[in-house]
Amino acid sequence: MKDKVSLVNKVPVKCGPSCYDHRVPPDFGNGGFISQVKSFFAKLFDTADWPARWHCGNWSDFHGWLYILSDIAIWAAYFAIPFLLFRIISKRKDIPFPKILWLFIGFILLCGTTHLLDAIIFWWPAYRLSALVRLFTAIISVFTVFALYRLLPMIYRLRTLDELEAEIEERKRAEEQSRHQQVLTKAAEDLMAKKDEFMSIASHELKTPITTVKASLQVLERILAQNDELAVIAPFVHRSSKQINKLTSLIDELLDVTRIQAGQLQLHKEDFNIMKMAAECVEQCQSVDGMHHVTIQGDENLTVFADYNRIDQVLCNFLTNAFKYSPEHTLVEVNISPVDNGKIKLSVADRGIGIPDDKKDNIFDRFFRVENTSHKYSGIGLGLYISSQIIAAHGGQIGVTDNGANGTIFWFII
Template sequence: MDKKVKVPFTNKTTTKKAREVSVVGGDEGYRLFVEGVKEYAMIMLDIKGYVIGWNIGAENLLGYKEKEIVGKHFSKLFSLEDRKADKPKLELEQALETGTGEDENWLVRKDKSQFWASGMSTPLRDKAGNLLGFAKIIRDLSERKDLEQQKDDFISMASHELKTPLTSIKAYAEILYKHLEQIKETKGLSHLTKLQEQITKQENLIRDLLNVSKIQSGMADYQTEEFNLDSLVKGTARELEATAPTHIIVVEGKTSHKVSGIKEHIGQVLTNFLTNAIKYSPEAKKVIVRLSENKKSVTVSVEDFGMGIPKEQKKRVFDRFYRSENVKTKNLSGYGLGLYIASQIIKQYGGQIKVESIEGKGSTFSFSLPIR
């Protein structure tokens, strides 16, 4: 009896060509469909990730003919660094968990050259819900990556050029502050304090821009160590609660496993989540941090009871320089870099980051790190 498998290709371009593909018996329906798509690599995988289908777009983009790649594991297309971080496995796990596994990363052609690509994996199931394999779509983003690199190079250069004079301004401001303290010039001290606050804001902006530049160029240091996540969460919560008397930070749950990473990096992610939760819930009095774990990962989530994020804008909150429209109308400060940096840190450690939000009721930001 023939099986029919509905393949929900969710990429906008391919969706225009076919809302769903029926794979009947000897995959004739699939073959006819994918052979007409040349601008995308379209790959069929079995349940373990081995290639069982390969279209002309995949041959053009990756260099392998179908007979050369069928039977090989799709991790062959990933860089050595991503294979070591188990990114192929994590992508399929994400697809099974959420319905779609998406990423942007370097892929490797047959001739060993690398290119920047977006990838999307979708699980294929029969009518009974049994997993039959995965459909993977790959798009070459090299041109966009080159344009982004030019922009990043400019940002890096500008940030370095700004850093030196700002350091001098800060030093002179501190000298002036001590002088005004000695002569007890209270009005001048008040003005100088405001100036120092603005200097600190500029320092934070330059630091974030330099972090973005390092992440984009691959220069960020991600050598790992094992540490206790619970201690880091509780310590960070205490520190921020001391500086934000308007909110109580409640920590719930616990984990029993240590995680691998640089403690300061994970602390930076957590601090970003907590400061955002406080900033964007000015009318609330409480922020909840939850710790949980399963056999594969540990998860930290931060829930606030503030303005929330419009449904149609949730997918973009981890993009560089993006700020949701309802935040802009409230005139709240920010540059749209903190969540982007957080997402890149978590991804570099093989973890996942996500947001759940209802506009007007609040948001829950969470990240998961694999148990090694």
């Protein structure tokens, strides 16, 4: 093939392996750099200093068109990729790290432009424009690398598709369990509401006939006391009277729960000697039980401002539990002492079977009974619940602790 010849600055030159001899490093002395920069931008689109690439070097048609078509194909792909990325960003607003995608779009567009110019230079030798585009490409490439490096920790933390699917499944299971729990809770609430309704109806409906029966038994007891000939039936009347008293106490508890649930638990507060009240309560409870020794310790002059009957009810409940769950002829201790802010603490300690630690948190719940005692001892699990509500209505505290290795201490502060 013949050597290709072109004009550079209107001087015929032969283009071959090297058109000019350049020294390394370049010489920018004596203001040459500034001068060259000004000249560069002044002649940005001027192509007179170079021949077209077709005419610079010994290009065969196959080699030249292979170069050109490859650059055009790369340019087409580089322009298609940003277009697709732009569509992704436009359609999916939730895509992570959108800013880095915009940098990629700019970087890929400029890379594609360099390949397009490389192909055009075969006819239009715009080497200055090509160099400027490459500078912009280099700048945005560096920024992209820096931005991507800063995002690496967040990218590493991105969860895989399997992890996301596992999380979705876990959430589905949690939601299903939550729905199941809600169904159980609703069923429990409905059951409790039905219990409350039953208690309200039963207590009110039973109150009148029980009162009538109790009054009749009291009349019979007075008659028996005056007639020795009827002594043979006296034990049966006394036994019936005792059971009626238990039934009356149960109905009173049901009525108290009904009032508490309706927010109608009323207090009639007054100042009274709590030691005297405790002594009377102990005497009353022992008259029914008579199998335990009870001691009372405390200042005999302690007074409290509270509802006498309700506090008596709480203490009576504590004593009844102590008698019920401790062996016969054991000691039950009632202790009354002043605490901070003018309050008084009353406790009842027994030497009974105790309460497991895992049951203490629920001991004051409505209808709660410890499993291993529910069949052996009578009761429906309302006494301590009512006691806790009475103390709460007084703005006090109630609790239970162990009494050493054996036994329990129930206490309240008001």
